[in-house]
Amino acid sequence: MEENLKIWNDAKRIVVKVGSSLVTNEGHGVDTEAIARWTAQIAKLQEMGKQVVWVSSGAVAEGMARLGWTKRPKKMHELQAAAAVGQMGIVEAYEKSFERYDIRTAQILLTHADLADRERYLNARQTLTTLLDLKVVPIINENDTVVTNEIKVGDNDTLGALVTNLIDADVLVILTDQIGLFTADPRSNPEAKLVEVGEAGDPIYEAMAGGAGSSIGKGGMQTKVLAAKRAARSGASTVIASGRIPDVLVRLAQGESIGTLLKTDRKPMSARSQWMADHLQLKGKLVIDEGAVEAVRKGKSLLPVGVKAVIGDFLRGEIIQVVDQNDKEICRGMINYGSDESRRIMGLHSDEVVEELGYLEQRELIHQDNMVVMNK
């Protein structure tokens, strides 16, 4: 209780994510009563001085219900068509429900590509914070209709964490159909026990969490536990709780312990480091030797001499991954040379780089100021 109270007293900005099965009543169509209960709670949270961003799944499930499809289609374009139809129903239901409280809503559809591009990322941040200052409730979903594998986030638990980091929220609440994280999937393990509190990022929870228990949800607990780890990078704690508990959000905000709290005491990474850390897909990879691993971990820049291999095609200025010889990610950062040049200069000392290229653009392949060390 103490811990919850402290986290929630200090929390000004909250991101809440609701899953498809909750929003669409297990796929039967938008659950307007559930939405009415949540909007009433959001109105109360606003009265308590909190800002709320709402990440809502359910577009595909609602689209299927509207189109009369009983089986989830396999074809990408049919799924995307269903999402386009369903998203209308989802935002319409929220808008209508919030009218009762004279609260405006805004639809925001994002893809990973939007968040990976620095300019679009900063724009999204600016727009979201402007909406919050206007007391508007942003309703966010992935832009399912246009995403391809290369540009998608993939699930809304992860999207919730990315949004948490984007706007520096204090708490991420993931509302689902279970009362929290259990020691194993309670659908198949009736003996499983609820985890009440833990450390975000502790790998024991990744081992407990399974995939989605129904065909409606996408990521199951696995993506929720990983979302908590991701949100902790900006210093946000995560609560996983049932969206069906009466007044769940208000009671949480009053400091009640409900569901699972995955807390963090981590100091937030700088906004720029978070942006790099939150890239889910990277264009390329450098494999570095042990000496370089040690240097990078000490916060030094990465020089060409420590690089053993260059994988993928990338341009100067793109964010790429740096791994050790066991493929463990050590850091990532903005590279000063494209992949072709990087291949030519890997393993070389600075004077040899000049000889090879005929010029020296920068001594470092990745400068320490443009780098974020991972898993520290």
Ligand SMILES: Nc1ncnc2c1ncn2[C@@H]1O[C@H](COP(=O)(O)OP(=O)(O)O)[C@@H](O)[C@H]1O
């Ligand atoms: N350790 C666990 N604790 C609780 N639920 C789990 C666990 N492992 C897997 N699950 C499953 O995760 C499901 C919730 O994820 P999902 O279906 O993706 O929901 P949502 O649509 O809310 O994101 C639960 O219904 C449950 O079957």
Ligand SMILES: N[C@@H](CCC(=O)OP(=O)(O)O)C(=O)O
């Ligand atoms: N963007 C998709 C939801 C993806 C997703 O992560 O679903 P869920 O696991 O139910 O939160 C949709 O609106 O159908």
